[in-house]
Amino acid sequence: MTLDLKAADYTLSGLRPFPVAVTTTHEGRSNGLMSLSAGSGGIVPEAPRVTISLTKYNLTHDLVLASGIFVMHLLAATPEPAMEASLKILMGLGGSSGRDGDKLAQFDTEPGVTGAPILRDALSYVEGRVVGTLDGEENTIFLADVVGAGKLRDGERLRIGPAWANLPKEWIEQYEANHVPQLESARRNRGLVD
Numbered sequence: 001m002t003l004d005l006k007a008a009d010y011t012l013s014g015l016r017p018f019p020v021a022v023t024t025t026h027e028g029r030s031n032g033l034m035s036l037s038a039g040s041g042g043i044v045p046e047a048p049r050v051t052i053s054l055t056k057y058n059l060t061h062d063l064v065l066a067s068g069i070f071v072m073h074l075l076a077a078t079p080e081p082a083m084e085a086s087l088k089i090l091m092g093l094g095g096s097s098g099r100d101g102d103k104l105a106q107f108d109t110e111p112g113v114t115g116a117p118i119l120r121d122a123l124s125y126v127e128g129r130v131v132g133t134l135d136g137e138e139n140t141i142f143l144a145d146v147v148g149a150g151k152l153r154d155g156e157r158l159r160i161g162p163a164w165a166n167l168p169k170e171w172i173e174q175y176e177a178n179h180v181p182q183l184e185s186a187r188r189n190r191g192l193v194d
């Protein structure tokens with residue numbers, strides 16, 4: 001039986017509508033990326049956990065694996081000018097790799113309880129200390145205890161639909177070009193190509 005890829009995509013895509021900014025630091029090197037993989041990692045309200053999935057191709061993956069700490073931020077859609085600040089974070093962290101230069105220098109940050117940088121222009125955040133990892137060949141799925149959290153402003157959470165609609169066309173083209181080698185690397189790590 002052939003796999004119905006259309007049905008798989010229909011079922012799986014868009015399950016997590018909130019883009020999050022993930023930051024971390026290891027031995028003096030701070031970095032961050034955008035992710036659509038974040039989720040709650042447990043049901044115990046007084047001891048929350050968070051999960052994220054990071055692709056091995058990305059520098060942030062290596063830094064979180066090495067440090068065991070990260071901050072996961074929600075971005076704001078409202079009130080004005082929150083959208084502008086949120087898109088600046090999305091484009092700054094999600095469009096290029098920290099391997100090519102310091103992406104966090106342009107943002108206002110402060111160290112959290114783990115030492116990882118909190119983005120002051122975000123809507124809210126949780127800080128995670130990793131308690132478990134799952135090696136997914138192309139990625140690592142991290143499960144972390146929430147050891148810090150904060151609400152930085154009032155406003156609505158930014159969803160990926162309105163974010164894409166407001167992103168400049170040139171940036172989207174650059175993002176899609178950057179995605180090609182990442183996908184190739186993922187296929188190689190899964191043993192799907194040579």
Ligand SMILES: Cc1cc2nc3c(=O)[nH]c(=O)nc-3n(C[C@H](O)[C@H](O)[C@H](O)COP(=O)(O)O)c2cc1C
Nearest residue numbers: 033034035036037054055058059060094096097098
């Ligand atoms: C909306 C959006 C969602 C993304 N989701 C993920 C994700 O879940 N996991 C991941 O590793 N990268 C994800 N990325 C890609 C990284 O953010 C991107 O490759 C980044 O440039 C990596 O930077 P780094 O090498 O400095 O870590 C996403 C990017 C965007 C724009």
